[in-house]
Amino acid sequence: MAYKIAIIVGSLRQGSINKKVARSMCAIRGDNLDCSIVEIGDLPLYNQDLDANPPEQYVRFRKEVGEADGVLFVSPEYNRGIPGVLKNAIDVGSRPYGQSVFDKKPAAIVTASPGSIGGFGANHQIRQAAVFLNMPVMAQPEAYLGHVSDDSFDADGRLKEGPLKDIVTTLAHAFHDWVEMILRSRELLLEDSAHRSKQKEHA
Numbered sequence: 001m002a003y004k005i006a007i008i009v010g011s012l013r014q015g016s017i018n019k020k021v022a023r024s025m026c027a028i029r030g031d032n033l034d035c036s037i038v039e040i041g042d043l044p045l046y047n048q049d050l051d052a053n054p055p056e057q058y059v060r061f062r063k064e065v066g067e068a069d070g071v072l073f074v075s076p077e078y079n080r081g082i083p084g085v086l087k088n089a090i091d092v093g094s095r096p097y098g099q100s101v102f103d104k105k106p107a108a109i110v111t112a113s114p115g116s117i118g119g120f121g122a123n124h125q126i127r128q129a130a131v132f133l134n135m136p137v138m139a140q141p142e143a144y145l146g147h148v149s150d151d152s153f154d155a156d157g158r159l160k161e162g163p164l165k166d167i168v169t170t171l172a173h174a175f176h177d178w179v180e181m182i183l184r185s186r187e188l189l190l191e192d193s194a195h196r197s198k199q200k201e202h203a
């Protein structure tokens with residue numbers, strides 16, 4: 001079974017290393033993860049007034065994330081925090097109140113940087129928002145990918161063999177298993193609750 005994954009990348013840059021990491025991670029589990037990068041660069045800055053008649057970009061973004069089974073955030077760190085474009089996208093998807101498209105969706109957060117801290121600050125700011133939005137966020141393995149550069153990829157944008165590819169491979173398997181565990185557990189709970197309701201009816 002292939003799970004539909006919305007990838008949200010916190011960099012708009014054409015040659016983004018984070019985009020390449022995201023694509024590589026999905027390619028590794030291409031058998032079971034059906035991934036698409038959701039565009040966030042065209043989203044107008046979130047303004048609650050717009051929700052009365054939302055712009056088409058909000059509608060499209062909310063639909064694409066809403067239809068996914070899980071969300072993979074892959075982002076750089078900007079000034080030790082979450083890039084503004086990504087925070088804006090999270091805000092857009094989280095509203096109107098009570099209609100967040102992130103609610104209950106299993107997620108993972110990966111940050112990549114040429115620096116040695118691997119986007120730790122951004123990673124935890126994204127995590128804070130995701131946890132608040134009621135997303136079950138994969139805790140392990142943690143994914144602060146440091147020393148990532150254009151050199152980490154071949155001419156086709158695929159990860160070269162080496163320790164980084166090994167880590168991303170581990171992450172890809174762990175994320176697949178995480179999504180499966182959350183979605184299957186939910187199905188079992190729903191089945192169990194339906195079974196109990198039937199039992200009550202017949203009691």
Ligand SMILES: Cc1cc2nc3c(=O)[nH]c(=O)nc-3n(C[C@H](O)[C@H](O)[C@H](O)COP(=O)(O)O)c2cc1C
Pocket residue numbers: 011012013015016017018019075076077078079080081112113114115116117118119
């Ligand atoms: C505005 C700005 C702020 C940055 N701040 C940080 C930072 O706090 N920590 C870090 O590791 N790298 C920082 N960088 C460097 C980025 O990690 C680097 O440009 C990276 O390649 C961006 O990711 P991308 O290739 O996916 O666009 C910053 C870059 C920019 C443009």
